[in-house]
Amino acid sequence: MSINHTKGVIRALALSLVLLCSVSLLFAQGAKESGAPAGPVELTIATWTSNPDQIALLNSFVQGFAQKKGIEINATFESIPFAEYNTKLSLELQGSKGPDLFWVLETSAPAFIESGLLANLDDAMQAYDPKDISPDALALWSKSGSVYAIPFSTSPFFILYNKDLFAKAGLKSPEQYAAEGSWNWDTFRMASKTIKDKTGIWGYQTVDGQGYDARILHNLAPIVRSYGGDFWTDDGKILINSAESVAAVTLFHDMVYQDGSVVPPGNQSDFFAGNAAMTVGQISRVSKLNDAPFAWGIAPMPAGPKGESPVIGQAAIGAHSTGKQVALASELVAYMTDKDSVAAMAGIWHPARTSVLSSEAFLTSNKSVSKTQMQQAVANSIKNGRVLPSHVKYPQIEVESKMVFDKLWQPKADVKAILDEVAGVYGKYIK
Numbered sequence: 001m002s003i004n005h006t007k008g009v010i011r012a013l014a015l016s017l018v019l020l021c022s023v024s025l026l027f028a029q030g031a032k033e034s035g036a037p038a039g040p041v042e043l044t045i046a047t048w049t050s051n052p053d054q055i056a057l058l059n060s061f062v063q064g065f066a067q068k069k070g071i072e073i074n075a076t077f078e079s080i081p082f083a084e085y086n087t088k089l090s091l092e093l094q095g096s097k098g099p100d101l102f103w104v105l106e107t108s109a110p111a112f113i114e115s116g117l118l119a120n121l122d123d124a125m126q127a128y129d130p131k132d133i134s135p136d137a138l139a140l141w142s143k144s145g146s147v148y149a150i151p152f153s154t155s156p157f158f159i160l161y162n163k164d165l166f167a168k169a170g171l172k173s174p175e176q177y178a179a180e181g182s183w184n185w186d187t188f189r190m191a192s193k194t195i196k197d198k199t200g201i202w203g204y205q206t207v208d209g210q211g212y213d214a215r216i217l218h219n220l221a222p223i224v225r226s227y228g229g230d231f232w233t234d235d236g237k238i239l240i241n242s243a244e245s246v247a248a249v250t251l252f253h254d255m256v257y258q259d260g261s262v263v264p265p266g267n268q269s270d271f272f273a274g275n276a277a278m279t280v281g282q283i284s285r286v287s288k289l290n291d292a293p294f295a296w297g298i299a300p301m302p303a304g305p306k307g308e309s310p311v312i313g314q315a316a317i318g319a320h321s322t323g324k325q326v327a328l329a330s331e332l333v334a335y336m337t338d339k340d341s342v343a344a345m346a347g348i349w350h351p352a353r354t355s356v357l358s359s360e361a362f363l364t365s366n367k368s369v370s371k372t373q374m375q376q377a378v379a380n381s382i383k384n385g386r387v388l389p390s391h392v393k394y395p396q397i398e399v400e401s402k403m404v405f406d407k408l409w410q411p412k413a414d415v416k417a418i419l420d421e422v423a424g425v426y427g428k429y430i431k
Contacts, residue, residue, distance in 0.1 A: 041074070044099040121149070121333060141318075156311065156350075163296055174299035206280065229242050286369060
């Protein structure tokens with residue numbers, strides 16, 4: 001064989017290898033283009049939690065979903081403070097860099113659905129047993145038979161209390177009062193004042209210390225409803241200035257300004273630091289007590305003249321309807337609220353899936369809370385409680401009514417006159 005012939009064979013083999021590699025690369029590129037994206041998918045998820053353990057749990061769902069889809073997802077979690085969550089999120093969603101997935105509060109559900117910012121999830125849900133989700137839980141997040149967000153948390157508020165302070169004041173615990181059938185708002189008021197008088201420590205701190213600001217409804221609703229009042233009804237009836245509502249708000253106002261037993265506006269005293277004997281919380285707040293320097297317990301919300309009326313905090317997750325990854329984000333929403341995901345979250349955020357909520361695993365899902373406490377303060381409250389009122393104009397209602405509610409937080413405030421004024425604000429929007 002000549003040298004030239006040998007070189008020709010080598011060149012031919014080399015060219016064949018190049019062609020073979022090129023064809024293989026083209027096939028690989030074609031497969032990637034027809035299925036998985038070429039590189040990592042960037043997704044932003046907005047929440048109001050900044051708890052690192054909770055963020056890690058949420059990210060584990062994202063990575064499980066990515067593995068299921070055979071893709072890589074880089075998730076960025078944007079933690080927006082609760083007090084400014086709705087305002088900041090709404091502004092971001094109107095721009096070009098809004099989050100791909102985001103949490104939604106129950107009070108704002110109709111407004112977000114009406115805005116068109118939430119993607120329709122009907123198709124995305126089909127692979128994740130949508131019939132297992134409680135229809136009642138989905139009602140707030142649906143319109144005209146379609147679902148626009150899926151609740152991941154249907155979590156009642158309850159009383160967290162400092163056992164050491166109750167014992168120091170010579171009182172029975174809230175759980176003991178509840179077992180006797182005497183855990184009502186009168187007992188609650190008595191206990192708060194007794195603790196303040198005997199220990200010098202505040203008897204009660206409002207939920208997250210925001211009961212005069214971002215959580216006015218969360219603060220007042222359990223009292224108002226247990227007295228037979230309300231803020232407004234689904235059919236447009238305004239009840240915030242009814243005799244029952246006025247009596248309930250007066251009780252709370254008297255605790256602040258006559259008894260001096262409630263952490264007042266502007267005071268930063270914190271239950272979790274031992275500066276108050278009671279507060280209102282949810283299971284997601286219990287982790288803040290892991291290193292508490294005092295013994296603590298959980299009790300149901302006190303009853304009023306009309307019995308118990310627990311408030312359920314409901315939060316859902318949705319996909320941005322005009323996001324760059326709307327189809328993928330919509331399926332991720334469904335995956336993050338499937339049976340396995342909500343079972344993993346059950347010790348923090350209570351599920352809307354009936355198969356999980358009725359399980360023994362749910363009642364024992366939080367190591368810091370006993371099975372009895374989970375049944376009495378959580379499971380029973382989910383059955384008997386109601387979510388806060390919502391409305392398509394809630395953002396406007398919240399801003400305007402807060403300016404009127406601000407007038408309440410004075411020692412000589414005329415509660416009835418102020419609630420009449422609040423009712424006037426409601427009446428502008430609720431027809």
